[in-house]
Amino acid sequence: MRRRAGESILIGEDIEIQILHIGESRIKIGITAPKSVPVTMKEVKLVGEENLAAAQLHSVAALRTMLDRLIDGPTGGEK
Amino acid sequence: MVFPDGIPAFEQEKRFLAMRQPISEPLVFLQSVTHPDVCFATLPAPAACPGYRLNVTPEDLHALGFKRGRQPEIGRDVLCLAILSLTENAPPTVNLLEPIVINIGTLRGRQAIQRDSSYSHREVLPLRGAACS
Numbered sequence: 001m002r003r004r005a006g007e008s009i010l011i012g013e014d015i016e017i018q019i020l021h022i023g024e025s026r027i028k029i030g031i032t033a034p035k036s037v038p039v040t041m042k043e044v045k046l047v048g049e050e051n052l053a054a055a056q057l058h059s060v061a062a063l064r065t066m067l068d069r070l071i072d073g074p075t076g077g078e079k
Numbered sequence: 080m081v082f083p084d085g086i087p088a089f090e091q092e093k094r095f096l097a098m099r100q101p102i103s104e105p106l107v108f109l110q111s112v113t114h115p116d117v118c119f120a121t122l123p124a125p126a127a128c129p130g131y132r133l134n135v136t137p138e139d140l141h142a143l144g145f146k147r148g149r150q151p152e153i154g155r156d157v158l159c160l161a162i163l164s165l166t167e168n169a170p171p172t173v174n175l176l177e178p179i180v181i182n183i184g185t186l187r188g189r190q191a192i193q194r195d196s197s198y199s200h201r202e203v204l205p206l207r208g209a210a211c212s
Binding site (some may be wrong): 041043044045047048049050051052053054055 | 086087088089117118119120162163164166174177190192200201
């Protein structure tokens with residue numbers, strides 16, 4: 001399927017994807033979808049999976065192991 | 080600290096506390112105020128990777144209250160925390176590609192999803208020398 005700026009794609013009855021602007025390295029698209037359909041960038045879903053996995057840790061033993069393996073280093077002025 | 084959009088997969092968690100304890104230096108724990116069982120172990124990105132450089136997207140800069148076009152300075156403008164992951168029988172990894180960035184002036188935070196970055200979401204610790212630069 002080939003589309004130009006200003007043209008649209010329909011998915012089913014309720015979802016429309018419109019090509020708004022085509023730039024040199026990125027395009028701007030507009031998405032119209034029912035509220036029940038989540039619209040997210042794929043990266044966000046992948047980051048969410050990483051976050052879910054990261055939230056699983058926190059047994060004391062696991063943290064000890066991690067601390068033992070960690071680098072020593074400057075903390076960059078964090079507080 | 081307020082995270083207006085939460086973080087991916089934890090969109091309902093809008094407020095977090097950052098905690099450090101001498102016994103667990105240099106770790107920083109990010110704990111949800113509303114669900115204290117939601118807690119992330121993080122490392123300040125410069126502690127995981129000296130010389131760490133941010134490359135926050137214009138959208139994320141705007142959401143954090145910064146002008147587009149200039150990267151915030153870690154330690155002065157923002158805190159930058161990399162989430163740690165621990166899997167059994169594998170070295171711990173740290174997410175330097177998508178760090179938690181907190182505006183020090185407003186305490187507004189967000190997980191920055193960086194493009195055009197040379198860092199990985201699973202940098203293996205400990206990082207040595209130029210492994211992450």
